[in-house]
Amino acid sequence: MDIAGGRFVVTGGASLIGSHLTQQLLEAGAAAVILFDNYALGSPEVAASLAQDRRVTAVRGDITRLPELLNALDQVDGVSCSRPRWPPMATPRLTRLTK
Numbered sequence: 001m002d003i004a005g006g007r008f009v010v011t012g013g014a015s016l017i018g019s020h021l022t023q024q025l026l027e028a029g030a031a032a033v034i035l036f037d038n039y040a041l042g043s044p045e046v047a048a049s050l051a052q053d054r055r056v057t058a059v060r061g062d063i064t065r066l067p068e069l070l071n072a073l074d075q076v077d078g079v080s081c082s083r084p085r086w087p088p089m090a091t092p093r094l095t096r097l098t099k
């Protein structure tokens with residue numbers, strides 16, 4: 001998959017791993033990155049800092065709530081799951097949705 005010009009969702013995007021991943025996507029020329037996070041562990045300040053780049057949109061949402069997740073996944077080229085450590089059942093569900 002080409003990253004340059006692509007649109008991506010990073011779940012857990014406000015986490016340590018998710019924020020670094022977002023920076024990598026931006027450096028590789030991504031056209032848009034949606035940080036999808038419920039801020040259970042991640043920091044809204046981290047998301048706000050990243051969102052200073054006009055290509056980044058911070059979306060508060062929970063991967064266990066299907067409508068919120070499907071809305072974020074609309075018209076994106078790729079999804080990166082910075083896997084939340086909790087709840088453990090969320091990641092298999094997200095993996096099935098994005099196959």
Ligand SMILES: NC(=O)c1ccc[n+]([C@@H]2O[C@H](COP(=O)([O-])OP(=O)(O)OC[C@H]3O[C@@H](n4cnc5c(N)ncnc54)[C@H](O)[C@@H]3O)[C@@H](O)[C@H]2O)c1
Pocket residue numbers: 011012013014015016017018036037038039040041042043061062063064082083084085086087090
């Ligand atoms: N931090 C590290 O040094 C490190 C090293 C190796 C592996 N990992 C793994 O990488 C993954 C991410 O680690 P981390 O430390 O960056 O983040 P983390 O596990 O501390 O946080 C995960 C992120 O997901 C968000 N989140 C949690 N539940 C959510 C939900 N239901 N819907 C939406 N967002 C949700 C949290 O708010 C947080 O931003 C974990 O699986 C971890 O085990 C982390």
